[in-house]
Amino acid sequence: MSDGAGVGRRPTLAFPINPGGWYEGGSSVEYHTNDWRLERPVVNLDKCVGCLYCWIYCPEPAIVPLDREGRGPSKVKVDYDHCKGCGICAQVCPTKAIDMVPEEVGARWGSSRGSTPASAGHSSRGTTPWLTL
Amino acid sequence: MAHAVRQSNVDLVAAYPITPQTVIVERIAEFAANGEFKGEFVPVESEHSAMSACIGGALTGARVFTATASQGLALMHEMLYAASGLRLPIVMAVANRALNSPLNIHGDHSDIMGSRDSGWILLFAENVEEAYDRVIQAFRIAEAVNLPVAVNLDGFTLTHSAEVVRMLPDDAVESFVGRPPRRPTLLDDPPKSFGLMSLPDTYQFFKEDQQRAMEGAPPAIRAVEEAYRKISGREYGPVKRFLSDDADIVMVMLGSYAGTARVAAAQLRSEGIRAGVVSLGWYRPFPADELLRAVEGAGSIVVMDRSVSYGASAHPLASDVMTALYKAGLRKRVLSVVYGLGGRWFAEEDAKRLFRHAAEPGPDFESFFYYGGDRS
Amino acid sequence: MSAGSAEPKGGERAQVRSLLEIDRRERLAPGHRACAGCGPMIAVRQILQAYPEDPIVVNATGCVEVVTSVYPETSWLVPWVHVAFENSAAVASGVEAAMRALRRRGEIERERPVVVFAGDGGTFDIGIQALSGALERGHRMLYVCYDNEAYMNTGIQRSSATPYGAWTTTSPYGSVWPGKREAKKDIVAIVAAHGVPYAATASISHWKDLMTKVRKALSYDGPTFLHVYAPCNRGWRFDPSLTVEVAKRAVETRFFPLYEVENGRYRITLPVTKPRPLEDFLSIQGRFRHLLLPQYREALEELKRMVDERWERLTRLASARRAE
Missing domain, CATH: 3.40.50.920 (Rossmann fold)
Known part of the structure; x- marks a missing residue:
């Protein structure tokens, strides 16, 4: 099937192709990795002493200090849009204030904003982390 | 050549010695030693690092220059694509020389032809004065179209010859080249990321844009040549x-x-x-x-x-x-x-x-x- | 560009004592595609958070680079650039030198700090020439090698940072091979031999030691080097939740000693007086588990000998310093 003159047409994208391939920093927050998760960390705020060990050991970061501006102890919440469920936070917590809870099928990708299941990342570029050179 | 670099408000020269290009870099180092060259001279440990340092320097918005030849160009081959892909206005002199093997230090165009498709604007000079003129022009051309420019001159024939060059006064060149126009850099606020990985959904767009930039370069090159004619009386054209x-x-x-x-x-x-x-x-x-x-x-x-x-x-x-x-x-x-x-x-x-x-x-x-x- | 003052300007001030003094403003955004429980990403976060101001990051090709920069999604909230695999020290040299020129012209007020992140492949192997050149020229930068002891991004191939006896896809164990047949390269000694003012090892498990070392490095006007142990659960074959635990055991068994070389003087920053048995470290990783089988006992003994020898050498070097 021929589409005539359309053969040389450049598709449109939802984002700019910046000359030289630069991009504004921090844009990856739009990319959600919650569907990688099999277990979710749940913080027991009664046990949490605000030491921030979970925060400094989180590879994402998906641990959010409740007091982001201050310098005192701060309890934390989990960014469920980005947490991949590795379980390091539960492992390093000195007061065992974080439990890893299995995600339930159907609800397991729920975001921190509510129970709406988030899509598997916002783009169609796939979520495979094992990109080879 | 070295004089052209000294006069062109260059911020960074990163280069490695190789015959027959070495004479250019030696002079720049001499100018730097005497305070006549105002930029930084970085004597790198290879041509690969020369182009890498130029790329890093250009990403701060600075004006950068390097020179090489033959094996050196071959060694930096990988980085030539990075320079053009990042759309950096780097200027390089290539003292064209044969490629090993057999080892040969004399002139031919094997080196630059091997890098022909690396996305650089390629200019060729026939004599020493033309090489001087082209380097000065190259900075403005590169900065107008955001593509790197290589000025080619035949090894030995031009690099080791004694010819009369009618150099322009320092202030004439300095005001001709001015300072590089603003472009996205590592010093921008809010911060930008450069050199992102691109998957099959985006890669071809960047490559097409490079081709469009190259296709659109002739009017910009002509404009620079015309402006240069006005201050020098010399014009070469395509x-x-x-x-x-x-x-x-x-x-x-x-x-x-x-x-x-x-x-x-x-x-x-x-x-x-x-x-x-x-x-x-x-x-x-x-x-x-x-x-x-x-x-x-x-x-x-x-x-x-x-x-x-x-x-x-x-x-x-x-x-x-x-x-x-x-x-x-x-x-x-x-x-x-x-x-x-x-x-x-x-x-x-x-x-x-x-x-x-x-x-x-x-x-x-x-x-x-x-x-x-x-x-x- | 001097080689640095004889003593750190802020040796005392550099000491990080509590997490509570660390800025909570993130310099790395989530949404990157690193595997769950990635050690190198922990290293990157800890180092960036230790900076008193936003550095310019030069990133070699590798895991950290690819997972954080899939166009149009970048995780960097600080200026960042990737060019290639083997040249990050050279790119950083250019950034640093150009900023000096721009400052002299009055176009910028001051140079910003430059930090390089490169993996063990990009540092020990393919990038060592560019690294050596940059160290010799004395560019002011902190070069961080995040060491996960193999080429993980291409699928777990051995590098010269892979330890003796470790399994990788190109150093498998079999009836003849014990896993990797060669010892790990001593990169800190190589770097220190350039006469740089500061080089150190650090582990993601010991954030206080690591962040203190970052701040110490920053107090020097010259090239500094940090070799950071950053376990890879995919390549080392352990559960993602154990990344920090594995790094901790590497230190506690003396497998990865924490030390620094400041103006040529060695100091063990975390003396391990009663080391845990090496098996505590080996047994929780698939890449070493074969060493615990009877047929690889010789290789296990050889590895233990290497660990002891390195610790003794470090102790000797450190005591030579004390005797001065």
């Missing part, structure tokens, strides 16, 4: 024509042997052979229209290549010329001649022999290696 308007045979060339061919062409007029010479000032973007205008009246075209494209239908310059002819629907006798490899000599008499041969009837396409007369 092609330099000599006796080609009424020529039956036109020799198409890159680099310093064009002058040799011009002397031969002028002398052949007395023999009744109407010979002309077209020397390209630009090689990328390829000035097809200007070239066609220069050869449209000729019956035969002798295309002189100082490099080999092994196994190809024709050698690099010949391929470009024949493609231009094909696109214009022109069929002519074309001779694709490989000459001057590894500094092999080429004198007026050699050019004359080729013109005389091309004046004889022959097949539409001929290809051979030309050795020049005996020199023992």
Whole structure:
């Protein structure tokens, strides 16, 4: 099937192709990795002493200090849009204030904003982390 | 060359010694040692790092320069694509030299032809003054189109020759080049990321944009050449024509042997052979229209290549010329001649022999290696 | 560009004592595609958070680079650039030198700090020439090698940072091979031999030690080097939740000693007086588990000998310093 003159047409994208391939920093927050998760960390705020060990050991970061501006102890919440469920936070917590809870099928990708299941990342570029050179 | 860099408000020179380019960098180092060069001179440990440091420097918005040749260009090959892909206005002098093996330090175009498709604007100088002029122009060209520019000059023939160069006053050059226009840099706030990975959904867009930038470069290059003419009285343009308007045979060339061919062409007029010479000032973007205008009246075209494209239908310059002819629907006798490899000599008499041969009837396409007369 | 003052300007001030003094403004955004429980990403976060101001990051090709920069999604909230695999020290040299020129012209007020992140492949192997050049020229930068002891991004191939006896896809164990047959390269000694003012090892498990070392490095006007142990659960074959635990055991068994070389003087920053048995470290990783089988006992002994020898050498070097 021929589409005539359309053969040389450049598709449109939802984002700019910046000359030289630069991009504004921090844009990856739009990319959600919650569907990688099999277990979710749940913080027991009664046990949490605000030491921030979970925060400094989180590879994402998906641990959010409740007091982001201050310098005192701060309890934390989990960014469920980005947490991949590795379980390091539960492992390093000195007061065992974080439990890893299995995600339930159907609800397991729920975001921190509510129970709406988030899509598997916002783009169609796939979520495979094992990109080879 | 070194003077052009000293005068052009360059912020960073990162280079590594290699014959026959070394003389350029030595002079820049000398200028730096005496405080005449105001930028930073970074004596890197390889050409790969030279281009890498230039890329890093250019990403801060600074004006950067390097020079290399032959093996050095081959070693930095990977980084040439990074420089153009990142759309950085880096300027580089290439003292064209043969490639190993066998080892040979003399002139030919094998080095730059190996990097022909790396996305750089390629200019060729025929003499030392032209090389000086082109380097100064190159900064403004590169910064106008956000593509890197390589100024090619024949190794030894031009790098180690004593010629009179009519240098411009420092202030004239400094005000001609000014300072680089603003572009996205690592110093921007809010911060930007550079050199992201691109998957199959986006990669081709960047490559097409590079091609569009190259296709759109000619008016920008012409504008810089015109502005430079105003301060220097010197202009080269995409092609330099000599006796080609009424020529039956036109020799198409890159680099310093064009002058040799011009002397031969002028002398052949007395023999009744109407010979002309077209020397390209630009090689990328390829000035097809200007070239066609220069050869449209000729019956035969002798295309002189100082490099080999092994196994190809024709050698690099010949391929470009024949493609231009094909696109214009022109069929002519074309001779694709490989000459001057590894500094092999080429004198007026050699050019004359080729013109005389091309004046004889022959097949539409001929290809051979030309050795020049005996020199023992 | 001097080689640095004899003593750190802020040796005392550099000491990080509590997480509570660390800025909580993130310099790395989430949404990157690193595997769950990635050690190198922990290293990157800890180092960036230790900076008193936003550095310019030069990133070599590798895991950290690819997972954080899939166009149009970048995780960097600080200026960042990737060019290639083997040249990050050279790119950083250019950034640093150009900023000096721009400052002299009055176009910028001051140079910003430059930090390089490169993996063990990009540092020990393919990038060592560019690294050596940059160290010799004395560019002011902190070069961080995040060491996950193999080429993980291409699928777990051995590098010269892979330890003796470790399994990788190109150093498999079999009836003849014990896993990798060669010892790990001593990169800190190589770097220190350039006469740089500061080079150190650190582990993601010991953030206080690591962040203190970052701040110490920053107090020097010259090239500094940090070799950071950053376990890879995919390549080392352990559960993602154990990344920090594995790094901790590497230190506690003396497998990865924490030390620094400051102006040529060695100091063990975390003396391990009663080391845990090496098996505590080996047994929780698939890449070493074969060493616990009877047929690889010789290789296990060889590895233990290497660990002891290195610790003794470090102790000797450190005591030579004390005797001064």
